[in-house]
Amino acid sequence: MSTSVPRLELLNITKRYPTIVANADVSLSVMPGEIHAILGENGAGKSTLMKIIYGAVKADAGTIRMNGEDIAITNPAQARRLGIGMVFQHFSLFETLTVAENIALVLDEPFDLAALSQRVKQISERYGLPLDPDRRVHSLSVGERQRVEIVRCLLQNPTLLILDEPTSVLTPQAVEKLFDTLRQLAAEGVSILYISHKLHEIQALCDRATILRNGRVTGTANPREESPASLARMMIGRELPVCEAPPYLGERRPMLTVQHLNLTSAGPFGTSLHEVSLTVHSGEILGIAGISGNGQSELMAALSGEHPVHKDAVRLDSKPIGHLNAGTRRAKGLVYVPEERLGRGTVPPLSLSRNALLTAHRHGMKHWGLVRYGKARDYAEECVARFDVRGGGAGTNARALSGGNLQKFIVGREIMLKPKVMIVAQPTWGVDVGAAAVLRQALLDLSRTGVAILVVSEELEELFEICDSIAVLAQGRLSPAQPKTSLNAESVGLQMAGLFPKTPLTVHAEFDHASA
Amino acid sequence: MIEHLIPILAGTFGAAVPLIFAGLGELVTERTGVINLGVEGMMLIGAIAGFAAAAETGSGAAVGIPAGALAGAGIALVFGFFALSLAANQAACGLALTIFGIGLSAFIGQHYISYSLPGLKPIIIPLLSDIPVLGPIVFKQDAVVYLSLLAFAAIAWTLAKTRLGLLLKAIGESPEAAHAIGYPVISIRFGAVAFGGAMAGIAGAYLSTVYTPLWVQNMSAGRGWIAVALVVFASWKPARLMLGAYLFGAVTILQFHAQGLGIIVPVQFLASLPYVATIIVLVIISRDRRVLQNNLPASLGKPFLP
Numbered sequence: 001m002s003t004s005v006p007r008l009e010l011l012n013i014t015k016r017y018p019t020i021v022a023n024a025d026v027s028l029s030v031m032p033g034e035i036h037a038i039l040g041e042n043g044a045g046k047s048t049l050m051k052i053i054y055g056a057v058k059a060d061a062g063t064i065r066m067n068g069e070d071i072a073i074t075n076p077a078q079a080r081r082l083g084i085g086m087v088f089q090h091f092s093l094f095e096t097l098t099v100a101e102n103i104a105l106v107l108d109e110p111f112d113l114a115a116l117s118q119r120v121k122q123i124s125e126r127y128g129l130p131l132d133p134d135r136r137v138h139s140l141s142v143g144e145r146q147r148v149e150i151v152r153c154l155l156q157n158p159t160l161l162i163l164d165e166p167t168s169v170l171t172p173q174a175v176e177k178l179f180d181t182l183r184q185l186a187a188e189g190v191s192i193l194y195i196s197h198k199l200h201e202i203q204a205l206c207d208r209a210t211i212l213r214n215g216r217v218t219g220t221a222n223p224r225e226e227s228p229a230s231l232a233r234m235m236i237g238r239e240l241p242v243c244e245a246p247p248y249l250g251e252r253r254p255m256l257t258v259q260h261l262n263l264t265s266a267g268p269f270g271t272s273l274h275e276v277s278l279t280v281h282s283g284e285i286l287g288i289a290g291i292s293g294n295g296q297s298e299l300m301a302a303l304s305g306e307h308p309v310h311k312d313a314v315r316l317d318s319k320p321i322g323h324l325n326a327g328t329r330r331a332k333g334l335v336y337v338p339e340e341r342l343g344r345g346t347v348p349p350l351s352l353s354r355n356a357l358l359t360a361h362r363h364g365m366k367h368w369g370l371v372r373y374g375k376a377r378d379y380a381e382e383c384v385a386r387f388d389v390r391g392g393g394a395g396t397n398a399r400a401l402s403g404g405n406l407q408k409f410i411v412g413r414e415i416m417l418k419p420k421v422m423i424v425a426q427p428t429w430g431v432d433v434g435a436a437a438v439l440r441q442a443l444l445d446l447s448r449t450g451v452a453i454l455v456v457s458e459e460l461e462e463l464f465e466i467c468d469s470i471a472v473l474a475q476g477r478l479s480p481a482q483p484k485t486s487l488n489a490e491s492v493g494l495q496m497a498g499l500f501p502k503t504p505l506t507v508h509a510e511f512d513h514a515s516a
Numbered sequence: 517m518i519e520h521l522i523p524i525l526a527g528t529f530g531a532a533v534p535l536i537f538a539g540l541g542e543l544v545t546e547r548t549g550v551i552n553l554g555v556e557g558m559m560l561i562g563a564i565a566g567f568a569a570a571a572e573t574g575s576g577a578a579v580g581i582p583a584g585a586l587a588g589a590g591i592a593l594v595f596g597f598f599a600l601s602l603a604a605n606q607a608a609c610g611l612a613l614t615i616f617g618i619g620l621s622a623f624i625g626q627h628y629i630s631y632s633l634p635g636l637k638p639i640i641i642p643l644l645s646d647i648p649v650l651g652p653i654v655f656k657q658d659a660v661v662y663l664s665l666l667a668f669a670a671i672a673w674t675l676a677k678t679r680l681g682l683l684l685k686a687i688g689e690s691p692e693a694a695h696a697i698g699y700p701v702i703s704i705r706f707g708a709v710a711f712g713g714a715m716a717g718i719a720g721a722y723l724s725t726v727y728t729p730l731w732v733q734n735m736s737a738g739r740g741w742i743a744v745a746l747v748v749f750a751s752w753k754p755a756r757l758m759l760g761a762y763l764f765g766a767v768t769i770l771q772f773h774a775q776g777l778g779i780i781v782p783v784q785f786l787a788s789l790p791y792v793a794t795i796i797v798l799v800i801i802s803r804d805r806r807v808l809q810n811n812l813p814a815s816l817g818k819p820f821l822p
Contacts, residue, residue: 105694
């Protein structure tokens with residue numbers, strides 16, 4: 001194999017959308033067997049660039065070369081024939097089909113499921129990606145689904161493999177396994193484009209990194225020779241913000257208590273909750289780690305009141321609230337920031353002041369049953385000013401804001417309600433580093449005023465940064481909460497795989513066992 | 517006893533044909549995630565197109581049924597343009613298509629009110645038709661009945677065993693994923709919609725050129741709606757749909773015989789029996805909501821634009 005000709009070369013790729021330039025003059029090259037990182041924040045243009053390479057999006061200008069030859073990629077099927085495989089961030093799998101059927105749909109070959117199943121088994125064993133070809137995808141864990149995507153690519157013998165944020169859904173142990181597989185592929189000569197915003201992963205895995213910011217290349221580096229701080233500077237253009245977590249000195253009493261919560265999931269592919277118990281004290285942030293789909297949405301529904309449960313299963317400040325609906329719970333001081341910002345956290349086509357009204361109407365915005373729009377506008381404007389919401393004022397529609405700014409508005413709106421308990425799902429999902437830091441600091445500041453906060457997140461780093469204690473939700477069961485200081489990523493990762501005692505215990509002897 | 521049953525059972529096949537064609541067509545359409553509520557309208561357009569072609573050429577059902585299929589597919593493409601290309605609301609487009617079909621067929625049909633067609637002679641299959649009981653029931657049917665069995669076998673096999681069947685199901689579940697891996701979702705959905713239209717057209721043309729070889733305004737009499745309901749209650753499975761269609765056919769023939777026997781029950785009540793019986797039985801069969809949800813094409817009725 002020639003070592004001097006790049007497997008893939010991008011020259012001056014530009015892609016404009018009506019409102020933004022997604023890629024401006026982007027050039028990069030990947031050698032055979034190289035693991036090349038594309039590092040950048042959300043919205044930096046990484047995904048657009050990869051879609052251009054995969055033929056799903058057409059570039060406005062620029063040249064793509066493979067093995068030294070100019071090529072024009074017009075659709076994904078052609079990209080696959082050229083040896084380009086892609087593992088999507090949001091999986092493109094069909095839940096009701098089996099693993100083998102899902103794979104058969106992308107292969108250009110005669111339809112023979114039995115023979116294909118054999119090959120799936122062979123290749124999954126060879127690369128340490130165990131898979132049962134006859135299982136239906138909806139019964140697979142997220143990590144297993146990713147394996148399906150990877151095996152699906154490998155069966156097409158790719159020479160270039162693109163992975164878009166592959167670890168966002170994996171436990172730390174599964175990440176290590178994935179990295180082993182990728183290193184093995186690279187050793188066999190496959191070039192890998194690895195898209196991520198996680199600095200430590202890129203330093204652990206990649207030979208070279210191209211850093212994107214606002215659609216432009218801001219640097220090319222060997223990530224192992226850089227520090228996280230220097231990579232972050234190239235990625236966000238300034239120093240990595242750090243959160244401050246002062247100790248809480250006030251009174252400490254249980255504010256949110258969940259006891260023996262059982263909930264049968266309504267949907268056919270949901271996860272039921274079994275005997276979930278937890279306590280959040282005033283001034284405390286409790287983090288719930290775990291991969292989405294392990295009962296997170298069911299737990300949120302039960303706690304927010306969208307799905308009322310048994311009266312005594314949920315208590316707010318020692319009073320039973322399990323049977324109450326979401327509005328009544330809010331009136332009693334429990335606020336909820338849902339994962340879906342558009343559609344659940346806000347009504348997209350309504351202005352911020354109308355959206356403020358949705359949850360803050362109990363705070364002087366009604367008079368004799370009539371809405372006082374002036375108050376709502378003042379409230380929204382105060383929220384915009386206090387929480388640094390950029391991109392619009394009280395009159396702007398919610399959908400016009402970027403994810404980070406909208407989240408700042410939603411969290412700010414709930415903080416200004418002066419709650420007793422706040423429940424937040426995925427507080428910084430899809431949010432840029434700067435806004436994420438503002439949000440995390442806002443939660444920390446709120447908790448230090450004596451508010452109890454429950455944070456559900458897939459990002460372990462985030463939980464370790466802001467939480468006082470962490471519990472893990474796996475297959476509908478919740479592990480006992482443990483102080484953050486007694487945990488590390490590895491021990492939490494083991495619990496994410498479901499390795500914890502089935503009856504939650506609060507004795508401290510438990511986590512010695514779990515982390516051993 | 518058995519001698520009385522033979523004509524009833526034999527008649528069941530013919531009475532079930534319109535539901536089999538219209539239902540199988542709608543089943544294929546819905547598998548790709550498109551719900552076309554215009555089946556009744558497409559049947560009527562197929563019925564009048566088939567009748568007109570048969571009457572004008574003098575060739576009967578041999579020309580009428582292909583003509584009905586073409587007309588059904590053509591009008592389904594109009595639905596496709598609005599519901600797929602423009603991503604308009606599928607339910608609204610389908611209802612509009614039904615209303616349009618009723619009106620258009622009545623308008624064209626004015627010319628043909630006094631015509632009548634020869635119908636189709638049964639094809640008597642040698643040897644097999646001599647089998648006692650079974651022979652006269654199954655092997656002395658018209659060509660379209662045999663065609664309906666072939667259509668069932670071909671569609672069931674395609675959906676269960678071929679890549680095309682898998683692809684239709686995949687698109688019905690997640691058009692986004694199918695698009696991401698490089699399939700032309702809109703074109704494939706257009707194909708399924710046109711197929712559904714052609715099948716509904718055949719169903720209508722069978723009614724007007726074979727079953728009652730006359731043109732009667734609104735002659736499909738709600739069979740298109742029953743076909744849509746059948747697809748749902750059959751949980752999008754061809755074999756269950758056949759079961760429902762034959763049940764409908766059997767009760768239809770039974771109530772004709774009951775009318776003939778002079779039972780003192782209002783005719784309108786008897787005429788409603790096939791519809792009522794079919795729906796009740798199918799509701800009971802499909803009472804397991806999990807089965808229904810597991811088979812429901814997840815994107816059904818949701819507009820998709822790449």
